[in-house]
Amino acid sequence: MSREDTFSRKLATAAAMLLFRSHRKPGVKGWELKYRLGKNYMKIIDALNSHLKMLGLEIKTVFEEENDLDKARFYVTLSHPLTLSDLVTAGWRIDEVAAVAVMLSILVSRGGKASVKDVLEILETKFPRWKAEAYLERAVARGYAEKTDEDMLLLGWRAKVELDQKDLLTSMLELQPEKAGEEKAEGDRQAADQDSTAVE
Amino acid sequence: MSAEKKLMIAREELERIIEICENVEKRGLNPFTVNVKELLSKLRKTLEENPTLDHYVMDAETMYKIATLVALQHKWLKEKAKALFVDAQMIATRLIAMDKKSIVRAFLKAWRPIVSLEQMTPQRLRQGLEHFLSLPPRSGERACGWKVSQRDVEFVKARMPVEERLAERLKDLHEKLIKAFEEGGEVNYWEFVKGKNFEETFEKAYLLSFLITEGYVDVKRNPLKNEIRLIPRKEKAERKQPISLVIVIGGESG
Numbered sequence: 107m108s109r110e111d112t113f114s115r116k117l118a119t120a121a122a123m124l125l126f127r128s129h130r131k132p133g134v135k136g137w138e139l140k141y142r143l144g145k146n147y148m149k150i151i152d153a154l155n156s157h158l159k160m161l162g163l164e165i166k167t168v169f170e171e172e173n174d175l176d177k178a179r180f181y182v183t184l185s186h187p188l189t190l191s192d193l194v195t196a197g198w199r200i201d202e203v204a205a206v207a208v209m210l211s212i213l214v215s216r217g218g219k220a221s222v223k224d225v226l227e228i229l230e231t232k233f234p235r236w237k238a239e240a241y242l243e244r245a246v247a248r249g250y251a252e253k254t255d256e257d258m259l260l261l262g263w264r265a266k267v268e269l270d271q272k273d274l275l276t277s278m279l280e281l282q283p284e285k286a287g288e289e290k291a292e293g294d295r296q297a298a299d300q301d302s303t304a305v306e
Numbered sequence: 307m308s309a310e311k312k313l314m315i316a317r318e319e320l321e322r323i324i325e326i327c328e329n330v331e332k333r334g335l336n337p338f339t340v341n342v343k344e345l346l347s348k349l350r351k352t353l354e355e356n357p358t359l360d361h362y363v364m365d366a367e368t369m370y371k372i373a374t375l376v377a378l379q380h381k382w383l384k385e386k387a388k389a390l391f392v393d394a395q396m397i398a399t400r401l402i403a404m405d406k407k408s409i410v411r412a413f414l415k416a417w418r419p420i421v422s423l424e425q426m427t428p429q430r431l432r433q434g435l436e437h438f439l440s441l442p443p444r445s446g447e448r449a450c451g452w453k454v455s456q457r458d459v460e461f462v463k464a465r466m467p468v469e470e471r472l473a474e475r476l477k478d479l480h481e482k483l484i485k486a487f488e489e490g491g492e493v494n495y496w497e498f499v500k501g502k503n504f505e506e507t508f509e510k511a512y513l514l515s516f517l518i519t520e521g522y523v524d525v526k527r528n529p530l531k532n533e534i535r536l537i538p539r540k541e542k543a544e545r546k547q548p549i550s551l552v553i554v555i556g557g558e559s560g
Binding site: 125126127128132133163164166181182183184185187188189190193200201203204206207208210211212215216217218219220221228231232256258264267268269270271272273274275276277278279280281 | 401409
């Protein structure tokens with residue numbers, strides 16, 4: 107087998123490892139990639155990353171210990187922000203994402219920790235209590251937050267991977283109330299309609 | 307004031323300080339709301355007034371908690387700097403004031419969800435196969451049984467011997483099983499429990515479950531052949547890691 111063949115085979119292996127979930131949590135540890143792809147696995151990951159970027163995806167490396175690639179976790183994430191209509195097409199409910207957004211904004215603004223009571227209090231300004239609690243539980247189950255025995259919420263593993271905390275706070279501070287005209291221009295009406303039907 | 311009372315007051319004071327520090331840590335409150343300097347001077351004062359071993363121990367613990375609080379202050383500052391010193395209250399106010407869609411739109415700017423696909427792994431396939439093989443067949447091979455309704459269960463229960471007779475029946479069944487084992491080795495479960503009618507089959511299966519749980523009978527299951535074999539013991543064996551085995555009595559009567 108030529109070098110090029112070997113390389114493209116390894117590229118395909120890396121793509122399968124990163125895109126298909128083989129553990130309870132998504133993502134692959136550095137040592138797993140090293141085991142399957144060889145010690146120069148970062149070269150393959152870089153090559154795959156440039157291929158994925160063309161598709162609007164990218165490989166994100168999350169270090170657990172400083173600069174130790176073997177112990178780091180590799181994920182494939184979107185490289186560009188989603189739009190409201192993308193979100194609905196992907197099967198998310200606007201309400202649920204709003205609840206996650208509220209919860210994460212509170213957690214990030216408070217240094218990664220807040221009480222369940224405080225988060226629920228704000229969520230309840232938008233949703234009925236049972237719904238707020240259900241969304242919170244689901245966000246915890248998905249890994250966006252961790253719940254402690256003392257009823258405190260901590261920033262979860264998924265939030266650390268998927269979220270740019272600085273960007274979140276900046277965009278929350280820049281929040282402007284939605285204008286009906288803008289909404290139409292963005293082509294999000296469909297999403298809005300679906301959302302209002304689903305919620306109400 | 308007596309020395310004992312003084313000591314008690316000092317202890318209470320230290321406990322209060324520990325409690326304050328723990329509260330800040332547990333509830334994620336702003337650690338700068340606590341005046342560390344004041345706490346330290348209180349600590350010095352109580353230490354000077356009560357130079358006892360008990361007090362030293364308590365003092366060390368309090369000191370440790372205050373040190374944790376200082377570490378928390380350091381972390382808090384670091385996180386605030388990371389969060390551009392944004393006031394949490396301001397964010398909360400904005401979240402309350404804004405509509406859901408605006409919040410989502412702002413969130414989307416900072417959110418890059420993980421892309422991952424579900425797939426069937428060899429391990430999952432193996433689990434599925436094991437589960438499939440452990441299911442009883444719907445018809446044909448099964449030796450006995452109908453679908454058992456709650457009413458049937460109640461009916462059979464009513465016909466069950468009273469408690470005193472139960473021990474006797476168990477003993478009989480155990481002896482029968484030992485005899486069958488001595489004659490032909492491991493005993494097929496379905497052949498053994500098969501009775502003249504469904505009630506008798508059910509009763510035998512019910513009694514046998516007691517013997518198995520008690521450790522008088524071992525059960526060997528072969529999921530590939532869908533076979534359950536019984537190995538009786540003359541003496542009770544202790545179950546170190548007991549597991550549950552569900553046997554459905556259904557199908558056709560023998």
